[in-house]
Amino acid sequence: xxxxxxxxxxxxxxxxxxxxxxxxxxxxxxxxxxxxxxxxxxxxxxxxxxxxxxxxxxxxxxxxxxxxxxxxxxxxxxxxxxxxxxxxxxxxxxxxxxxxxxxxxxxxxxxxxxxxxxxxxxxxxxxxxxxxxxxxxxxxxxxxxxxxxxxxxxxxxxxxxxxxxxxxxxxxxxxxxxxxxxxxxxxxxxxxxxxxxxxxxxxxxxxxx
Amino acid sequence: xxxxxxxxxxxxxxxxxxxxxxxxxxxxxxxxxxxxxxxxxxxxxxxxxxxxxxxxxxxxxxxxxxxxxxxxxxxxxxxxxxxxxxxxxxxxxxxxxxxxxxxxxxxxxxxxxxxxxxxxxxxxxxxxxxxxxxxxxxxxxxxxxxxxxxxxxxxxxxxxxxxxxxxxxxxxxxxxxxxxxxxxxxxxxxxxxxxxxxxxxxxxxxxxxxxxxxxxxxxxxxxxxxxxxxxxxxxxxxxxxxxxxxxxxxxxxxxxxxxxxxxxxxxxxxxx
Numbered sequence: 001x002x003x004x005x006x007x008x009x010x011x012x013x014x015x016x017x018x019x020x021x022x023x024x025x026x027x028x029x030x031x032x033x034x035x036x037x038x039x040x041x042x043x044x045x046x047x048x049x050x051x052x053x054x055x056x057x058x059x060x061x062x063x064x065x066x067x068x069x070x071x072x073x074x075x076x077x078x079x080x081x082x083x084x085x086x087x088x089x090x091x092x093x094x095x096x097x098x099x100x101x102x103x104x105x106x107x108x109x110x111x112x113x114x115x116x117x118x119x120x121x122x123x124x125x126x127x128x129x130x131x132x133x134x135x136x137x138x139x140x141x142x143x144x145x146x147x148x149x150x151x152x153x154x155x156x157x158x159x160x161x162x163x164x165x166x167x168x169x170x171x172x173x174x175x176x177x178x179x180x181x182x183x184x185x186x187x188x189x190x191x192x193x194x195x196x197x198x199x200x201x202x203x204x205x206x207x208x209x
Numbered sequence: 210x211x212x213x214x215x216x217x218x219x220x221x222x223x224x225x226x227x228x229x230x231x232x233x234x235x236x237x238x239x240x241x242x243x244x245x246x247x248x249x250x251x252x253x254x255x256x257x258x259x260x261x262x263x264x265x266x267x268x269x270x271x272x273x274x275x276x277x278x279x280x281x282x283x284x285x286x287x288x289x290x291x292x293x294x295x296x297x298x299x300x301x302x303x304x305x306x307x308x309x310x311x312x313x314x315x316x317x318x319x320x321x322x323x324x325x326x327x328x329x330x331x332x333x334x335x336x337x338x339x340x341x342x343x344x345x346x347x348x349x350x351x352x353x354x355x356x357x358x359x360x361x362x363x364x365x366x367x368x369x370x371x372x373x374x375x376x377x378x379x380x381x382x383x384x385x386x387x388x389x390x391x392x393x394x395x396x397x398x399x400x401x402x403x404x405x406x407x408x409x410x411x412x413x414x415x416x417x418x419x420x421x422x423x424x425x426x427x428x429x430x431x432x433x434x435x436x437x438x439x440x441x442x443x444x445x446x447x448x449x450x451x452x453x454x455x456x457x458x459x460x461x462x463x464x465x466x467x468x469x470x471x472x473x474x475x476x477x478x479x480x481x
Contacts, residue, residue, distance in 0.1 A: 032377065035374055036374045036377035036378060039374060039378070039456045039457050039460065040381060040457060042455075043451055043455035043457035044451055044452070045452055046449060046450075050444075050447065050448065050450065051449060052449045053449075054447070054448060055381075055448065057383050061382045061387055064382050065377075065380050065381050065382045065383075068380055068391075069391070109402075112384075112385050112447045113444045113447055114444055114449070115444060127402060128402055129401070138402045140401040140402050140404075141399045142392075142393070142396070142400075142401065171387075180385070180388075185385045185387075186385075
């Protein structure tokens with residue numbers, strides 16, 4: 001066996017072990033999964049708007065947790081299709097709002113924590129994770145840079161559709177993406193998502209300047 | 210802490226306001242800025258006040274039973290504080306549970322001193338208005354492990370189990386934003402706005418993060434415990450509130466502490 005083959009085998013073995021532990025196959029692993037689930041159920045309590053039932057997972061959250069965000073491809077496709085089915089596209093077909101309102105939303109990091117009030121509108125948190133306007137230097141890097149988004153994604157119609165779909169539900173395109181499902185989970189309204197689409201696609205927006 | 214250190218601490222406190230202004234328009238990252246503060250106060254940290262307060266609370270008779278905590282067993286025998294934090298969380302025979310520092314202090318305060326548990330857990334964290342006894346005690350205890358290598362054990366089956374469950378909690382996605390700890394802490398070299406995020410799957414990151422808590426937070430003017438750190442991350446995760454010193458918090462702490470093994474404990478720390 002030459003060095004290359006050896007590395008090949010070693011990699012295969014490693015992958016196999018990784019899969020086994022991620023799939024939670026053994027009896028012991030199942031017991032640990034059950035115990036973890038029971039502890040999570042019992043050890044959280046309501047605080048402000050964050051009620052204890054928030055720890056209950058939907059199908060997608062459960063699958064991403066179980067497979068450490070690396071779900072088998074057939075399940076991934078199934079989950080993405082299911083998410084895509086529920087995207088609500090604007091009835092009037094217009095995807096563009098006001099980029100200035102979008103920029104304000106993108107800057108705001110508030111929303112949905114137990115220190116937020118029910119009546120306080122949620123922000124987009126976009127700058128927490130993305131570079132958007134070239135003028136804002138305090139941006140996070142969990143998500144890709146969205147600088148020049150409008151220029152990068154073909155015709156305005158194509159770019160608008162791409163942006164709207166992903167902001168509404170990023171998981172319809174990548175099942176375990178680290179981005180929240182802003183439309184699907186009711187965090188942002190249709191009008192707010194349109195404002196963010198404008199921020200990303202409008203040629204006058206600082207994202208494209 | 211000597212007088213010159215106290216002066217330095219006061220200097221830092223008075224700089225807190227201008228710090229916020231700097232944060233607004235500077236391009237330097239928070240870690241750089243904290244480094245500047247560290248140099249400025251070199252050998253004094255406002256957490257020292259809390260450490261002293263905690264030491265007094267530890268030694269002074271208190272609670273309905275009017276006894277001190279000097280017989281409290283933090284794992285290395287009754288009354289042994291030196292090096293205790295470097296081996297926590299651990300399994301305790303008397304409670305038959307794995308406990309972190311704060312849940313163990315809770316046990317000692319309720320059993321030795323007779324303080325009702327609810328009196329402690331109702332407001333376990335300090336606020337501007339009121340210090341927290343359990344947080345001050347924790348700050349005192351951790352200070353007695355400064356420079357000692359973290360050596361958290363997984364020998365007892367319950368310790369191993371706590372670690373395994375903690376790992377699962379770390380990866381548990383839920384809530385309106387689908388976040389888990391791993392959303393923010395499982396990738397290297399990423400940040401939220403200008404705040405660098407440790408990747409707990411990388412030993413060096415886990416060590417730096419874990420061994421610098423509890424910490425004095427310049428932006429809040431308060432010393433914060435590790436339970437507080439987890440509590441605030443669950444808030445950012447858009448989760449409901451974890452019960453103070455509950456198993457979910459202890460098991461998660463076990464997972465993080467083991468990831469930090471081998472590094473010298475360096476707290477109480479100083480944070481933005």
